[in-house]
Amino acid sequence: MKRILSFHAGLVFAFLYLPILVIVALSFNQSRFGVRFTGFTLEWYARLFSNERILEYLTNTLIVAVVSTAVSTVLGTLLAVGLVRYEFRLKNALRYLLYVPVVVPDVVMGISLLLLFDVVRDAIGWPRLSLFTIILAHISFQIAYVTLVVRARLVLLDPTLEEAAKDLGATSWQTFREVTLPLIMPGVMAGALLAFSLSLDDFVITFFTAGSGSTTLPLYIYSSVKLGIRPEIHALSTLMVGVTVLVILLGVLFWKKR
C-alpha cells in the first residue's frame, strides 16, 4: 500500500513539474522552434529586457496589486471586526454577500463589473477603463478573501482579553489598537498576502476591466500566446516562476523564524 502511494505521488509530482521545467529549459535554448536543445543562450532574456513595454506592464501589475491590497486589507479587516463584534440589521445578508466574489466564476464577475462601469460612464462620463477600474475590480474580490481570513482569526480570539483592556481603562479605539489588532495581525498579514497574490494572478477580471494603456503582465502573456509561441515568453515565464519560488521560500523562512 505504501509503495503504491509513493509511486502515485511520484507520478503526480512529475505531472506538476514537467511542464514548468520544460519552459525553464526552453528559455535557455538557442533553437527558436521545437523542443530539441541546440545550445545554451541568454538571447531571449536579452530580448525581453530590451522590450521597454515589459517594464511598463510590470509596473502596471505592481501598482494594481499594491494599491488594491492596501485598500482591501483595511476595508476587509474593519469589516471582519464589525461582523464578529456587533449585531446589526441585514448582517446575515451581508455575510452571504461576502461569499459571492469567492464562489462566482471570474468571467461572470468580470462582465458584471464591465457593465457597471459602462452604466456609470453613460450616466456621468466617468470612469473610462484604465488601471483605476482594474484596481476597483480587484478590491471587490480581495475584500471578501481578506474579511474571511481575518474573521477566522478573530473568532479564535479570547473576548476576555478585550474586556480586560476595557477594565483597565482603555477606550474602544485604544482597545482595538493596543489589543485586538496586534493579536489578529497574523490573520491580517495572511489576508493581505492572499489578496496580493490573487491580484498578481488575476487575468479574467482584469481582461474585462482593462482599457488601452493599462496592460498588465498576464494580459500581455495572453495576447502574446494568442499570436503563437515565442521564446521571450519562455524567459518571462521562467522569471515569474523564479520570483514565485523565491517569495514562497522567503515567506517560509520568515514564518519559521517567528
Place this chain on the structure above:
Amino acid sequence: MLFRGKRERKLGDSVAVQLEGVTKRFGDVRAVDNVSLEVRDGEFFSLLGPSGCGKTTLLRMIAGFETPDEGRILIGGKDMTDVPPYLRPVNTVFQSYALFPHMNVEQNIAFGLRMKRMPKEEIARRVAWALELVNLSGFEKRRPDQMSGGQRQRVALARALVNEPEVLLLDEPLSALDLKLRQELRVDLMNLQERLGITFIFVTHDQEEALVMSDRIAVMNRGRIEQLGPTEEIYELPKTAFVARFIGDSNLIPAKAIEPRKVRTSLGDFVLDDDDALIPGQEVLLSIRPEKIRLFRERPSLPNVFRAKVDDIIYTGSENLYILLADGQRLMCETLNHDIQEPGHEEFDYDEEVWVALTPEKLVVIQEEGHA
C-alpha cells in the same frame, strides 16, 4: 483505603490471556521489557503504573495494534501474536472513546455486529440489550457530540460489550471524567463485569481506581512488572520501594539487619514479624503505611518506640495527618479524628514531642538489590 469486596468471586481456572516474554522497542527505548503474565477467565485485572511505564503499549499489543518484537501473546489458549486486531476475540474501550462522529449512538454500537454480517433484526435486538446494559435506552439517535463525557464513555463501553468479547480491554476509560462521575462509573463497571463474567484488563495510572476495582494488579515501571498479585497484597506487602511509594503513601526507613528478625535504623533498633529471615549485615528498606503508625503522649510499653516532633498537621476532616520529624527523617502519620482522647488516639499540637510506635506486624521489609 477501600478494596474490592472480599466476598467469594468465582474465577475460572482457565487462562484468558497469556503473555510470554513480550518485548516491544520503540527505537532504543524498551517500552515493554520481557513481560510474562497470565490473566484468568472472568478476572478484573489491572495494569497500573505512571505514564510511560509501558502499560498502554502492553494493552495495545493484546488488542493487536502493536506487534511485539519478542515473545508470544495467547488469547483463549490460541497464539494471537501476529493476528490482526479485527480477527481477535477482544474489544477495546479507548481512552478518547474513539466514537465515530458521523454515526449516532445506535450506529456506533451496531458497527462491530455489522462487520460480522449479522442479520438486521439480531443487530437491533443486541443493540437494544447493550443500551439497556449501560442505561442509555432512548439515546439511540443522539450523535456523540451531543452527549456528555460520561454518556460517551458508556456508549464506548456498550459498543465494545455488544460484541461479547472474550476479553474487554479498557485504556484509562475514566481518566477524562470528573471525580464524582469517575467514582460512580467505577461501581457501574464492577457490577457490569460481575454480571457478564467477562475478563477485564484495565489500564490506569490511578492507584485508588486499581485498588478499588481489581482482583489482581500488575504494577509496571519502565516497561517491567514491579509486582503482580492480589490487590491487598500489593497494598499491604509492597515488594519494591517503587510499589511502596506508588501505591498509597508510605514511609520508607533505611535499615540494616543485625539479627534474622531485628534491624538497626537511625531511629533505633526495631524488631520485625516477617516470615523471611534476614541475613545479618543485609541492607533493606522498611515500609510502613501512615495509618499504621501510632502516636502517644506518654511512653507506651510497646516494641519499636522512638521520639519525634510534630512538624506539621494537615486536617482532612475525618483524619489528621501529622508530619513528624525524627533524627532528620520525615514520617507521615494518619490518625482518625476521634472525640475520645485515649492512648494511641490522642490529638497533638504543633512542635509537640510525641512517642511513635511501629507495630512489628505492620513493618514491611523491602529487599531490593542496589539500594544504598
Place this chain on the structure above:
Amino acid sequence: MREAATPAQRLRRVLLTVGPGAFWLVLFVLIPTLIVLVVSLMSRGSLGQPVPPFGLHNYVRFFSDPLFLEIIGRSLWIGLWSTLLVILLGYPLAFYIAQSRYKEVLLLLVVIPFFTNFLIRVYAWIVVFQKEGLLNAFITAFGLPPAELLPSTLAVYVATVYTYLPFFVLPLYAAVERIDWSLLEAAYDLGARPVRAFFEAIFPQTLPGLLAGFLLVFIPAVGTFVIADLLGGGKVTLVGNLIQLQFGSAQNWAFGSAASMVLMAMVLLGLWLYARTQGERGLDRLV
C-alpha cells in the same frame, strides 16, 4: 461583546467598521449582479449595446437552441470529469504527504504551482502539446508521424486538471491532517478489515474537505474560458467562451448577460446543495 453603549454610539461603531466594506460590496458586487440580471432581459441594439424592449427572449433563445444546450452540457461534462480526475490524482497524494517524513517540503512542492501565474500554467501545456512540442518530439522519436494535439479536448482536460489540482490538494490535506486515526483502530478493534475500516472510519472524516475541494475545482472548471480558449481554440466551446464571445466580437451584451445568469444559477444551485449539507462552516472552507 455586548457592552454598555447608547444606540447612537453603537450605530457609529457599526458604521465605522462594517460601513465602508459593506458599501463597497453593495456597489461593486450586488449592484453589478443586478445590472447583469436587468441587461439579460434586454435586447441587442444596433451597436451591440443593450436596449429595450425587456423580455425573456434571451433565455428562450438560450434554452431552445440545441447549440447552447450542448455548450452547457459540455461545460458540465468537462468540468465534472476534470474534477473527478483531480480527485483521483489528489486524494491519495494528500494522504501520502500527510504521512511523509518530508511533508513540509512536499507541501511546498504543491504550493509552488498553486502560486505560479495561472496563464503560465496554461501556457506550459501549449509548449508540451504544440506541433513541435515535447509530446510530439517523443512520438516522432519512435518513428511515428506527429499528432495534431492542439487544439483538442484532450489538451483542455489535461490543462484543467493541471491548473486546479493544487486547489484540491491543499484543503484536502488540511482535512487529512485533522484525521482522528484512533477511529481506524476502533474499526479494526470491532472487526472491520483494512479496506472496510478505511471507508467506515477514515473516509467520512475527509468528506468535508473532499466536498470543499470538489467545489473549488468544479466551479472554476465549469466557468473557465481561458483554458478552452488557448488549448481548445475554436474546437472546444464552453459557457465561459460563449460569454466572452458575446461581450467581445459577437457584441451581444444582452445575450451574454443571459448566459452569465445561467452559469451563475448553476453555480448557486450547486452551492445551495453544498451549504445545505455542510452549513456555513462549509462555505468558509472554500476560502
